[in-house]
Amino acid sequence: MATRTGNRWGSPIVYLAALLLIGVMLGPVVYIIVGGFRTNSQITVDPAGWPDPWQIGNYLDVLRSDTFWRQVGNSTIVAVATTAGVVALGVMASFVLAQYTFRGRGAMYALFAAGLMFPATVAITPLYILIKDLGLVNTLPGIILPQIAFGLPTTVIILVPFLRAIPKDIEEATAIDGCSRLGFFWRMVLPLSVPGLITVAILAFIGSWNSYLLPLFVLNNQESFTLPLGVQAFSSQYSVDTAKVLAFTSLSMIPALVFFSLFERRIVGGLTGAVKG
Amino acid sequence: MSYAFIALYAVLTVAFGILPALYALYLAFTDAEGGFAGVGNFTKVVGDFRFMPAVGHVALYLAIWLVALVVLVTLLAIVVHAVAVRWVSSTLRLIFYLPGALAGASSVLLWLFVLDPAAGPIGGLLHLLGFDSFVEVIVPANLPPIFAVIAFWTGAGGWIVIMYGALNNISADVIEAARMDGAGRIQIAWRIQLPLLRKWISYMGIMSLAAGTQLFVEPQLLSQASNAIVPNDYSLNQLAYQYAFQQNDFNGAAAISLLLLAIALALSAVFVLRGGLFEKD
Numbered sequence: 001m002a003t004r005t006g007n008r009w010g011s012p013i014v015y016l017a018a019l020l021l022i023g024v025m026l027g028p029v030v031y032i033i034v035g036g037f038r039t040n041s042q043i044t045v046d047p048a049g050w051p052d053p054w055q056i057g058n059y060l061d062v063l064r065s066d067t068f069w070r071q072v073g074n075s076t077i078v079a080v081a082t083t084a085g086v087v088a089l090g091v092m093a094s095f096v097l098a099q100y101t102f103r104g105r106g107a108m109y110a111l112f113a114a115g116l117m118f119p120a121t122v123a124i125t126p127l128y129i130l131i132k133d134l135g136l137v138n139t140l141p142g143i144i145l146p147q148i149a150f151g152l153p154t155t156v157i158i159l160v161p162f163l164r165a166i167p168k169d170i171e172e173a174t175a176i177d178g179c180s181r182l183g184f185f186w187r188m189v190l191p192l193s194v195p196g197l198i199t200v201a202i203l204a205f206i207g208s209w210n211s212y213l214l215p216l217f218v219l220n221n222q223e224s225f226t227l228p229l230g231v232q233a234f235s236s237q238y239s240v241d242t243a244k245v246l247a248f249t250s251l252s253m254i255p256a257l258v259f260f261s262l263f264e265r266r267i268v269g270g271l272t273g274a275v276k277g
Numbered sequence: 278m279s280y281a282f283i284a285l286y287a288v289l290t291v292a293f294g295i296l297p298a299l300y301a302l303y304l305a306f307t308d309a310e311g312g313f314a315g316v317g318n319f320t321k322v323v324g325d326f327r328f329m330p331a332v333g334h335v336a337l338y339l340a341i342w343l344v345a346l347v348v349l350v351t352l353l354a355i356v357v358h359a360v361a362v363r364w365v366s367s368t369l370r371l372i373f374y375l376p377g378a379l380a381g382a383s384s385v386l387l388w389l390f391v392l393d394p395a396a397g398p399i400g401g402l403l404h405l406l407g408f409d410s411f412v413e414v415i416v417p418a419n420l421p422p423i424f425a426v427i428a429f430w431t432g433a434g435g436w437i438v439i440m441y442g443a444l445n446n447i448s449a450d451v452i453e454a455a456r457m458d459g460a461g462r463i464q465i466a467w468r469i470q471l472p473l474l475r476k477w478i479s480y481m482g483i484m485s486l487a488a489g490t491q492l493f494v495e496p497q498l499l500s501q502a503s504n505a506i507v508p509n510d511y512s513l514n515q516l517a518y519q520y521a522f523q524q525n526d527f528n529g530a531a532a533i534s535l536l537l538l539a540i541a542l543a544l545s546a547v548f549v550l551r552g553g554l555f556e557k558d
């Protein structure tokens with residue numbers, strides 16, 4: 001970056017605005033998490049106050065309930081399977097699109113672009129009928145398979161520029177050394193694309209963790225609920241017990257928040273890479 | 278091998294994307310017995326007394342949200358980009374981006390608490406504005422801005438990051454040349470950065486427009502949380518859901534979906550034609 005003349009820190013107004021915005025962005029999250037440490041009477045007396053004294057009872061209650069852990073289990077299975085599918089299929093498709101020219105490649109790209117725009121909700125009713133015909137209603141694969149399909153366009157759009165950056169020379173060199181295309185993919189492309197793969201994996205995981213619409217259609221019994229459905233069911237069941245609902249809600253958000261913060265650099269790097277594409 | 282590698286992807290896309298879309302097409306033009314219905318389903322849903330209000334709700338929400346998104350995201354990206362101290366800039370990006378982790382159901386549930394004057398952190402402010410109960414906050418007139426706030430809260434950070442990346446791509450020489458010619462920060466932003474960002478701004482606008490027409494989760498959760506004070510047919514997608522699961526009229530639901538799809542496809546055509554984003558450079 002070019003050296004700037006004048007004040008390195010820039011205008012104070014910029015920082016004031018940024019501070020205000022930080023409050024708006026982080027405030028709600030902090031409120032939910034801290035609110036779970038209060039009692040209902042504390043919340044009623046002073047909605048915006050700090051816990052006094054801090055109560056961990058709400059969190060313990062939630063952590064001791066089977067319902068919560070069953071939903072965590074369901075959400076984890078769905079998220080992990082979705083992520084694995086999206087990454088495996090995504091890297092294969094991206095590899096082909098990035099490295100080879102073949103008939104219909106332009107059409108494939110148009111399909112991905114359209115796929116990004118194509119919101120799952122448009123065809124959700126027929127999709128539901130299809131899932132029902134396949135006998136997958138109330139099962140986790142009934143969510144996992146469509147989610148993999150929906151997650152692929154984003155994955156491909158992020159991975160293609162990444163894979164394109166692998167020089168052609170490397171493939172020629174490996175070919176001279178007697179390496180097949182498959183061998184090249186397995187031994188060179190996969191190891192080189194690990195950072196990109198982490199980006200798409202995190203995005204797929206978080207997308208699946210927060211997914212609400214598809215589970216709402218496909219899962220109708222409490223046993224198979226994932227967390228977003230569970231949180232909603234819990235909050236209507238215990239609507240008077242605000243503190244406990246806050247605890248349940250914040251516990252359900254924590255995995256996504258942690259993943260996101262840990263891998264923020266990777267996600268941002270991946271998105272920026274796609275921009276440069 | 279090329280085709281083999283794409284085959285799995287193609288199978289899933291066909292099974293869960295294209296096939297349901299074609300099925301929707303079939304359903305939309307047939308009646309419950311499977312006979313050809315012409316445009317019967319379309320006239321039925323468009324003539325439904327709930328249809329036009331739903332269109333109005335979604336359009337108003339889109340107008341508020343898109344304007345806020347385009348103006349604020351562009352402004353914030355330029356501001357964050359102008360911060361010369363590296364760690365401040367990257368911390369700001371992380372914080373703006375963080376709520377994106379809660380996109381979907383969590384963010385809506387979270388905002389329901391925040392907007393409750395009796396339990397939320399901004400209860401004082403809400404009381405000042407004349408809202409004394411949650412029911413008063415979620416009167417229909419307030420819903421479009423509320424949904425816009427939720428959508429902005431979760432979605433803006435990702436776009437700020439993308440815009441920031443695009444700003445980084447602008448050659449430093451161009452900016453330096455402008456500065457030599459005596460351009461101030463605001464002039465640089467207005468005359469150089471903004472025009473060079475235009476492609477990304479229109480990309481963001483179109484993507485958000487397409488996503489916004491699908492409004493469902495926010496009003497649906499709010500409707501359930503408020504014991505139907507917010508109607509369960511507030512948005513077009515909710516109306517489609519009502520048709521399918523309350524009235525058992527899958528044909529009507531498909532007709533609504535198809536109308537929404539037509540809008541999404543028209544927008545995506547615009548995006549592909551004028552964006553040129555996925556061409557090889």
